[in-house]
Amino acid sequence: MNRPLILLSSITYAMKARDLLWNMGFRAYIERVARNRDTGCGYAVYVPDNTDMAEQILDQEGFKILGRAPRGGYDI
Amino acid sequence: MIYLDNGATSYPKPRQVEQAVAQAFKYNGANPGRSGSEMAVRTGDAIYNCRKNAANFFRADGPECVVFQPSCTYALNTVIKGVLKPGDNVVVSDLEHNAVMRPLYKLRSQGVTITVARTFMGNNDLTLNSFRKAMAKRTKLVVCTHASNVFGIRLPVERIAALAHMYGAKICVDAAQSAGVLPIDIQDSSIDYLCVPGHKGLYGPMGTGLLILREGDVIDTLIEGGTGSRSRIHTQPEDPPERYESGTLNVPGIMGLNAGLNFVRGMGIQKIYSHEMSLISWLNSRLSNMPGISLYTGRHSAGFFVPVLALNIDGMPSERAGEFLARRDISVRCGLHCAPAAHEAMGTREGVIRVSPSVFSTRRDMEFLAESLNQLRTMR
Numbered sequence: 001m002n003r004p005l006i007l008l009s010s011i012t013y014a015m016k017a018r019d020l021l022w023n024m025g026f027r028a029y030i031e032r033v034a035r036n037r038d039t040g041c042g043y044a045v046y047v048p049d050n051t052d053m054a055e056q057i058l059d060q061e062g063f064k065i066l067g068r069a070p071r072g073g074y075d076i
Numbered sequence: 077m078i079y080l081d082n083g084a085t086s087y088p089k090p091r092q093v094e095q096a097v098a099q100a101f102k103y104n105g106a107n108p109g110r111s112g113s114e115m116a117v118r119t120g121d122a123i124y125n126c127r128k129n130a131a132n133f134f135r136a137d138g139p140e141c142v143v144f145q146p147s148c149t150y151a152l153n154t155v156i157k158g159v160l161k162p163g164d165n166v167v168v169s170d171l172e173h174n175a176v177m178r179p180l181y182k183l184r185s186q187g188v189t190i191t192v193a194r195t196f197m198g199n200n201d202l203t204l205n206s207f208r209k210a211m212a213k214r215t216k217l218v219v220c221t222h223a224s225n226v227f228g229i230r231l232p233v234e235r236i237a238a239l240a241h242m243y244g245a246k247i248c249v250d251a252a253q254s255a256g257v258l259p260i261d262i263q264d265s266s267i268d269y270l271c272v273p274g275h276k277g278l279y280g281p282m283g284t285g286l287l288i289l290r291e292g293d294v295i296d297t298l299i300e301g302g303t304g305s306r307s308r309i310h311t312q313p314e315d316p317p318e319r320y321e322s323g324t325l326n327v328p329g330i331m332g333l334n335a336g337l338n339f340v341r342g343m344g345i346q347k348i349y350s351h352e353m354s355l356i357s358w359l360n361s362r363l364s365n366m367p368g369i370s371l372y373t374g375r376h377s378a379g380f381f382v383p384v385l386a387l388n389i390d391g392m393p394s395e396r397a398g399e400f401l402a403r404r405d406i407s408v409r410c411g412l413h414c415a416p417a418a419h420e421a422m423g424t425r426e427g428v429i430r431v432s433p434s435v436f437s438t439r440r441d442m443e444f445l446a447e448s449l450n451q452l453r454t455m456r
Contacts, residue, residue, distance in 0.1 A: 010305045010318045011109040012140050015124040030120070032112025040308030043109075064315065 003068035004051045005031060005044040006058060014043035017058050021047060026054050033069060044069065078406045078441045083225055083253060083384055083413075083432030085275045085282055089336070093279055096335035100328035107324055109304035119327055126334035127317070133337050134270060134288050135261045143287040143317040144325055148252045149175040150298075151271035151287035154320055155248045156180060156219060158295030159269075162187030164216040167207060167245075169195050169231060170421040171224040174414040176250060180219070189214070195421070197373060198380050200232040207236050211243045218247045222254035226413045226430060227373050227422060228356070228384030230258070234265040241266060252276065253382050253432075256340045257349050262290050277348075278340055280333030283326055289316055299323070348435045352383035355433045355442050360385055362446045368453040372422055386428040389453050394427040397452060401429075404448050408432075 008014040014030050021028035031046045047054040051068070059065055079087045106116035108123045127139035136142060145151040156179045160166055166180060170192050180190050193210040196202035207218070218240040223230045233249050240247040248269040251260060256277025262270055267290060274284025292315075300312045301322030313319050340348065356376050363369045370388045373381065389397050398410030411427040412419055419425050431445065 009313060009315045010303065011120050012124065012127065012317055013315065015121065016139055030117055032117075034112075040306055042305035042307075 003070050004048055005033065005046050005069040005071060006051065006055050007033060007042060007044045007066040007069055008058075009042070009064050009066060011043045013063060014045050017045045017063055020061060021045065021054050021057070024057065026050065028054065031071070042066070046071065078444060080431045080433055080437065080441065080445065081407045081409045082276065082434040082437075083430060084409055085273075086277065086279050086434045088436060089281070089332070090279055090339040092335045092339055093281065093332045097281055097328045097332040100331040104327055104331065108327060109318070109325075110302075122331055122334070123325060123327065126330050126337070129334055129337050130286055130288070133341065134272075135263050136288050136290065137263075137292075140292070140316055141289040143289065143320045144330055145271075145285040145287050145320075146283055146326065147285040148250065148271050148273035149285075151269075151285050152176055152219070152248070152250060153179050154287055154298045155269040155271065155295065156183065156217070157298055159217050159246065159248075160188050161216075163214065165189045165191060165212050165214040167191045167193055167210045167215055167218045167240075169193055169203075169207075169220050171195055171221055171227070171229060171231070171418040172219070172415070173221065173225055173250065173252065173418075174416070175252070176219050176221070177417055191215070192417075195229065195231060197227075197229050198377070200235065200380075204232060204235050204239060207239055211239065211245070215240075215243055215245045218245055219250065220247065221250040221252070222258065222260075223382040223384070224415070224418055225253050225384070226415050226418045226424075226428065227386050228253070228376065228381045229373065230254070230380055230382055233267065237266040237268075253384060256336075256345065257352065257382050259345050262288055266290070268293075274329065274333040274336065278333060279336035281329045284329040284333045286333075287320065292316060294319070297322075343435060349378075349383070351435060352433050352437070353378060353381070355437055355439065356381075356383040356385050356431070358439065359431060359442045359446060362442075363387060363449065366450055366453060368456065369449060372424060372428070383433055385431045386422075386424070387431070387449075388424070388428050389449065389456065391456055392452070394429045397429050397449075400452050401445070401448055404444075406445055406448060408445075 104119040108120035127142040246268040270288040272286040274280035303318040394410035
């Protein structure tokens with residue numbers, strides 16, 4: 001299943017992640033994640049291509065990644 | 077009007093600040109960090125841009141180190157009440173504002189001890205030594221003004237920060253009178269918590285302030301509530317800045333503050349400092365030749381002062397002098413300036429007249445003020 005959303009702890013970190021990924025040549029966009037079974041609503045960075053690599057980069061850069069999700073899903 | 081009360085809040089504000097506030101009302105009406113609508117994300121971006129700008133301005137590690145607060149006082153309360161616990165000791169200078177002292181007096185009743193370090197105007201070595209003597213094993217935090225809001229005396233906060241760290245304590249700096257006037261590099265100076273008003277030397281709207289964090293260490297929260305993310309979790313998020321920002325942000329204020337930061341950067345801090353110091357130096361020199369006027373800080377040598385001057389007409393309460401000046405449409409600040417500790421230290425318990433110019437103040441303003449004070453002293 002395609003899971004192009006990288007869930008982050010806040011909108012600030014999502015925007016910081018977006019900026020970092022754009023600077024590294026990724027297409028990355030902010031998306032609101034409506035609901036999450038465990039943590040509730042939050043923000044994600046949507047990376048349509050090479051999401052795995054983007055996640056790996058964010059992880060290496062010290063971002064706290066809360067998980068991955070498909071687009072438009074509820075109760076992920 | 078001749079406005080020389082910029083130590084309280086700067087006036088006028090630059091046109092771009094007014095425009096940014098108006099733009100916020102028109103185009104950024106959705107709540108940032110609360111939904112995924114186009115306007116909410118756009119507003120979130122505007123907020124984020126201000127975080128990046130402020131982080132860059134004070135050389136913080138990243139936008140996550142910039143916490144929006146309603147005022148410098150609020151930021152100081154966040155740090156003081158977030159860090160100190162019963163049994164801890166805190167060291168402060170003898171020039172602190174009530175924004176520092178009142179929260180500390182409250183904590184004193186809960187078992188926090190306060191040690192006051194004497195400052196020595198124009199002698200940073202003696203001031204530092206005084207702080208050294210004040211440090212104790214239980215000292216958890218040093219809270220120190222960067223520059224006195226009454227006398228303009230600048231403290232060597234970089235050296236005090238190094239000293240605090242030697243003793244395993246953190247330092248919180250009150251930059252109410254220095255932000256936008258003195259360059260502040262939170263990395264080089266090793267300041268742990270920098271508390272900044274948005275509406276004074278940064279020329280933003282009232283109701284704005286910043287807490288700049290050097291490291292991402294987690295302190296206790298002053299308030300808890302909605303942060304727009306992880307809402308199922310009952311506890312406050314751990315990560316700054318949202319941890320300290322519950323509730324809806326002051327979007328028009330923050331966008332105005334962002335424009336204020338750009339204005340200051342465009343003008344150049346050194347240029348602003350030189351301009352304002354030249355005005356204060358001229359006034360200081362002019363008044364020092366007038367019998368019947370008391371000055372308290374000698375010559376304002378660059379590096380040891382910010383552009384704030386305290387004075388009195390001998391034998392006249394400062395408030396009465398202030399009323400006379402107000403009738404001439406000159407706005408200064410009289411009385412105790414919410415800093416009774418500083419007045420105690422400087423021997424001005426009855427208060428002073430404070431003159432604080434901005435980048436918009438002119439030599440003509442100073443000449444008119446000097447002339448008015450000259451008339452006033454002869455009327456005693």
